[in-house]
Amino acid sequence: MKFHSVKKLGIICLLSMVFALFANPLSAQEDAGKGKELFKANCASCHKIDKPSTGPALQGAKQRWADAGEAELIYEWVQNNAALRGSGKSKRAEAVYKEWKEAAMTNFTALSKEDIDNILYYADTYVKDDGGGQDVVQVEGEDQKKGGVKVWLLILGIVLLFVVFAALGVRKKLAYIAAAEKGEDLGEEKTTMEKLGAWIYANWLFALLIFVVVVFAGLADILTRLATIGVYEDYQPSQVVAYDHSLHAGTMEIDCRYCHNSVEKSKHAGLPTTNVCMNCHANVWVSKKGTGENEIAKLHKAAGFDKELKGYIKDENGDVVEGDPIVWNKAHNLPDHVFFSHKQHVKVGGIDCMQCHGDVKTYTLGRVSTTAEINALIADNSDLGLVELTKPILTMGWCIECHDKKEIEVGPDASNPYYQEIHNRLKLRPDVYKNIKEDGVITVKELGGWECAKCHY
Incomplete structure (x- = not known):
């Protein structure tokens, strides 16, 4: 092997290692979890x-269709099952329809083949954890697959680099032997640093290229990691009581404001006291499915209720003997220097809970939704006035982007008296009107929603 060939191979190995080590982690995070988000937005309710x-x-749905010899038809089934059944080309479609007592399945024409593949892959990699009594999902998403590729690239680079140095060592030894046989003066042996300096001097362009790549790759890695600080999308803390939102808010259709009863009156949405829970659970001890008895028993203990006596435990003075209060772990946390008022957004602004919290009816424990999940809900909830956003949820960029896009109904006929008053005041300030967009739309930003003191006073 000629020296310049070995040198080029070494450079290729080094660059491969650099790219493997400093591959942009955000690109993997953006692609990861697509199936999870699509499942929760489209499938989890049923x-x-x-x-x-x-x-x-x-889980295993794709394989079941493949076993029936109709692997490709599962996409048509999801997108428009009625049309597939009507075409007569799928025996499995008709069999599933009859098996589930001819219950009509919603058509998901907006889902692409790739979307469906992501959902099914997510389902097939589901893992059940019985340790905390809750179902969790651990998915080998695109980020993990890309992480695996990164590791293999790194290993390959190290192996090739080892081969290069071994080849250089062999070449040096052969050159030494050849020179000794010819009786040539080999001169004083140079140190490794001297050899490296000589190589950099002789190949300054390659050395400069390597230096630039390493520096910029390192800076990109640092900046992208900094951008993830304070971003907690898809965060779901554990709870003492495994409260199921999909049962209460979904199946039983309990209004969010029944439990979070200060959402229209305070900056905080509030958490229900045990007494609020006991309004129902003094009589409801298990769910319709016969589950939840252990979790409800925790409520009874905290409230001092004895289901055998069908009443509260009292001391000699007639006071209820309560147990330790239930401590809920907060899911949505804003920094201390940020002011946020639920009343301002829900009562005055008329913002639907789904805009910030996603489709809570599909959740078990409370969790932080993701921007992609919420955007997927817009098409099917056009009456709620949801705004499509791009920034990570609960970040400053997410807030100001919403303030820039959210339109406000301002005028003498506005549904909210607050904005009727805003209209009356604007009429007295013609200088303010020049800032209103030419299309006549007024956004939160144009009413001061981008003023720093609104959130950081």
Whole structure:
């Protein structure tokens, strides 16, 4: 092997290692979890992953269609199952329809083949954790696959680099032997640093290229990691009581404001006291499915209720003997220097809970939604006035982007008296009108929603 060939191979190995080490982590995070978000936005209300619910379990669904010889037809089934059944080309479609007592499945024409593949991949990699009594999902998403590729690139680079140095060592030894046989003066042996300096001097362009790549790759890695600080999308803390939102808010259609009763009156949405829970659970001790008895027993203990006596435990003075209060772990946390008022957004602004919290009816424990999940809900909830956003949820960019896009109904006929008064005051300030967009739309930003003191006073 000639020296310049070995040198080029070494450079290729080094660059491969650099790119493997400093591959942009955000690009992997952006692609990861697509199936999880799509499942929660489209499927979770009717399907569970590992067991039947309103519809069949999704885990293994793709394989079941493949076993029936109709692997490609599963996409048509999801997008428009009625059309597939009507075409007569799918025996499995008709069999599933009859198995589930001819229950009509929603058509998902907006889902692409790639979307469906992501959902099914997510379902097939589901893992059940019985340790905390809750179902969790651990998915080998695109980020993990890309992480695996990164590791293999790194290993390959190290191996090739080892081969290069070994080849250089062999070449040096052969050159030494050849020179000794010719009786040539080999001169004084140079140190490794001297050899490296000589190589950099002789190949300054290659050395400069390597230096630039390493510096910029390192800076990109640092900046992208800094951009993830304070971003907690898809965060779901554990709770003492495994409260199921999909049962209460979903199946039973309990209004969010029944439990979070200060959402229209305070900056905080509020958490229900045990007494609020006991309004129902003094009589409801298990769910319709016969589950939840252990969790409800925790409420009874905290409230001092004895279901055997069908009443509260009292001391000799007639006071209820309560247990330790239930401590809920907060899911949505804003920094201390940020002011946010639920009353301002929900009562005055008329913002629907789904804009910030996603489709809570599909959740078990409370969790932080993701921007992609919420955007996926817009098409099917056009009456709620949801705004499509791009920044990570609960970040400053997310807030100011919403303030820039959210339109306000201002005028003498506005549904909210607050904005009627805003209209009356604007009429007295013609200088303010020049800032209103030419299309006549007034956004939160144009009413001061970008003033720093609104959130950081």
